[in-house]
Amino acid sequence: MSAAELEALRLSLSVASRSVLFGLPFAVLAAWMLTRRRLAGGLVLDALVHLPLVLPPVVVGYLLLLLLGTRGVIGGWLYDSFGIQLIFTGTGAALATAVMTFPLLVRAIRISLEGVDQGLEDAARTLGAGPWDRFISITLPLMLPGILAGAVTAFAAGLGEFGAVITFVSNIPGETRTLPLALYTALQMPGGEALAARLATISLSLGLFGLLAAELIARRLRRVLGR
Amino acid sequence: MLKIHAAKHRRDFTLDVAIDVPAPGIVALFGRSGCGKTTLVNIIAGLLAADSARIEIDAVVLDDTRARRHVAAEQRRIGYVFQDARLFPHFDVRGNLRYGERRAPATDRRIEFDHVVELLGLQALLERRPRELSGGEKQRVALGRALLSQPRLLLLDEPLASLDVARREEVLPYLERLRDEFAVPMVYVSHQFDEVLRLATHVVLMNRGRVVTQGDVGQVSLHPELRTIVGLEAVGAVLSGTIVAADPHTGLAAIAVGKGVLNATLPDARPGVPVRVQLLARDVILAIYPPEGLSVRNMLAGTIASIVEDSVDTDLVSVDIGGATVLSRVTRVAIQALALRPGMPVWILIKAVSIRGHAFLAPHGV
Numbered sequence: 001m002s003a004a005e006l007e008a009l010r011l012s013l014s015v016a017s018r019s020v021l022f023g024l025p026f027a028v029l030a031a032w033m034l035t036r037r038r039l040a041g042g043l044v045l046d047a048l049v050h051l052p053l054v055l056p057p058v059v060v061g062y063l064l065l066l067l068l069g070t071r072g073v074i075g076g077w078l079y080d081s082f083g084i085q086l087i088f089t090g091t092g093a094a095l096a097t098a099v100m101t102f103p104l105l106v107r108a109i110r111i112s113l114e115g116v117d118q119g120l121e122d123a124a125r126t127l128g129a130g131p132w133d134r135f136i137s138i139t140l141p142l143m144l145p146g147i148l149a150g151a152v153t154a155f156a157a158g159l160g161e162f163g164a165v166i167t168f169v170s171n172i173p174g175e176t177r178t179l180p181l182a183l184y185t186a187l188q189m190p191g192g193e194a195l196a197a198r199l200a201t202i203s204l205s206l207g208l209f210g211l212l213a214a215e216l217i218a219r220r221l222r223r224v225l226g227r
Numbered sequence: 228m229l230k231i232h233a234a235k236h237r238r239d240f241t242l243d244v245a246i247d248v249p250a251p252g253i254v255a256l257f258g259r260s261g262c263g264k265t266t267l268v269n270i271i272a273g274l275l276a277a278d279s280a281r282i283e284i285d286a287v288v289l290d291d292t293r294a295r296r297h298v299a300a301e302q303r304r305i306g307y308v309f310q311d312a313r314l315f316p317h318f319d320v321r322g323n324l325r326y327g328e329r330r331a332p333a334t335d336r337r338i339e340f341d342h343v344v345e346l347l348g349l350q351a352l353l354e355r356r357p358r359e360l361s362g363g364e365k366q367r368v369a370l371g372r373a374l375l376s377q378p379r380l381l382l383l384d385e386p387l388a389s390l391d392v393a394r395r396e397e398v399l400p401y402l403e404r405l406r407d408e409f410a411v412p413m414v415y416v417s418h419q420f421d422e423v424l425r426l427a428t429h430v431v432l433m434n435r436g437r438v439v440t441q442g443d444v445g446q447v448s449l450h451p452e453l454r455t456i457v458g459l460e461a462v463g464a465v466l467s468g469t470i471v472a473a474d475p476h477t478g479l480a481a482i483a484v485g486k487g488v489l490n491a492t493l494p495d496a497r498p499g500v501p502v503r504v505q506l507l508a509r510d511v512i513l514a515i516y517p518p519e520g521l522s523v524r525n526m527l528a529g530t531i532a533s534i535v536e537d538s539v540d541t542d543l544v545s546v547d548i549g550g551a552t553v554l555s556r557v558t559r560v561a562i563q564a565l566a567l568r569p570g571m572p573v574w575i576l577i578k579a580v581s582i583r584g585h586a587f588l589a590p591h592g593v
Contacts (some may be wrong), residue, residue, distance in 0.1 A: 001332060015231045034523075099421075102399035117313070119309065119311070119313050120313055120316075121275050122300075122307075122313075123307065123309060123313040123315075124315075124326070125272070125273075125274065125300045125301045125329060126272055126300055126301075126305060126306065126307040126373070126376075126382075127302075127306075127326055127372065127373070127376045128298075128301050128302070128327060128330035128331060128332060128376055129301055129302065130301050133330075135324075138315060141314070141317045142317060224317070225316055
């Protein structure tokens with residue numbers, strides 16, 4: 001692999017893993033709100049969570065630009081107060097990716113949370129465990145298969161996020177040019193077909209590997225957890 | 228002292244009970260499925276909010292709606308053994324047992340891990356996962372887990388209901404041991420009268436969310452509404468007595484009951500042991516003259532106290548045998564033929580093999 005290819009691969013892995021780390025706590029929270037709380041705005045929250053699935057990624061990127069760009073509502077404040085800039089950075093790319101893969105995370109976590117027997121939490125209660133204690137000692141471990149499977153799926157999907165990333169943080173080599181962006185760039189260049197083919201192969205294997213890993217982890221954990 | 232006053236109204240169901248027991252031992256909540264037993268137990272545990280409640284254990288007030296006092300379930304220190312065990316699948320047996328123990332206040336650890344493990348026979352199971360346990364083993368672990376949380380009160384919601392008869396026998400003796408060894412009061416929910424007979428020191432008979440009657444097993448066994456709950460076949464007076472003689476050769480034990488003595492076939496009978504026996508009403512024969520030449524081992528003189536309608540063709544006759552009451556189911560034809568009426572002296576006859584009995588070493592008195 002050439003230096004540029006390695007660079008793109010490294011960036012993709014970094015962006016995807018950071019996006020999962022960003023997304024996980026919020027995804028657990030959202031899944032909790034959706035399954036355990038009877039919220040008045042539950043339906044709206046549900047729709048919001050799933051919006052990235054149906055919106056064109058470019059729209060998500062555009063909205064992020066409006067909100068988090070250096071002249072955006074939140075982005076302007078971040079930039080003026082802390083000097084934090086998200087556009088044109090890898091962190092921004094990770095954020096855009098996190099938004100796009102959020103529904104995948106929430107779905108997987110929600111399904112596993114629905115599978116947790118609330119009777120076990122009641123049992124923990126009668127044994128003296130308070131709300132946080134119950135969550136950490138009972139609910140979270142029993143949700144782990146879903147959390148890990150969701151994380152791996154979101155990671156694999158995040159490696160390939162294109163539209164939202166290129167719209168929000170542009171296509172800067174060494175900064176935001178992840179695998180799909182590099183592939184796109186290669187296709188725009190005369191004589192870049194061979195490079196594009198190699199990049200496509202890398203993406204394909206990563207995706208496949210990710211999905212297999214997710215399934216294997218989930219199976220093993222389910223066995224360990226006795227279900 | 229145990230005081231449980233609770234009311235809860237739902238669209239199709241009303242629970243309204245008042246239970247006061249001075250020395251708890253094992254309080255049995257007895258009644259058919261759907262009579263509100265589990266609802267009541269969940270209110271006691273703090274898992275379900277009542278419309279109004281006052282719950283007190285040994286002067287500790289856990290619920291008092293009037294004073295707006297409600298202690299959260301996790302702070303009540305009330306152990307709960309669920310019908311379906313509810314062991315944590317991601318911990319082994321040891322982890323399950325330690326879960327409540329770790330969360331109990333360090334200042335109040337009267338019940339010790341090793342003691343519980345030994346008493347419940349859990350030594351060989353400690354490293355196993357819940358899914359590797361049989362139903363009876365699961366319930367024993369659940370029992371140990373609840374005990375080790377050092378509870379003020381132990382709630383058992385039909386802990387044997389999901390087990391077959393053989394598995395029940397794997398757990399029942401352990402429950403008896405717990406009753407006799409630890410001073411933890413228990414509320415035991417059941418719809419099986421034989422469990423109540425074996426375990427309870429105080430019985431609360433419930434129907435449709437209300438208390439029909441409460442008292443010791445003997446009193447409750449004479450209550451006319453019991454038959455609608457246990458069925459005609461299971462109606463019979465429960466008598467408390469003491470073994471006065473046991474003959475290992477004949478297998479017969481003599482039990483002093485009231486002023487009389489009953490002979491019964493009891494396994495492992497030892498003189499001096501307090502026992503409870505049940506004389507099923509259908510097994511008790513009445514005679515107006517003392518008969519002769521019968522194989523029946525028990526014949527006691529008594530007086531008819533009352534005759535009440537029992538079913539379409541039969542009546543239930545209560546006979547006072549001196550310090551105890553025995554029930555007999557008699558056809559109305561026989562009542563007329565013998566001209567039985569209250570106040571009349573009669574003889575009651577029952578076969579030794581028909582008497583069901585259990586040793587009952589209640590530490591809190593019956």
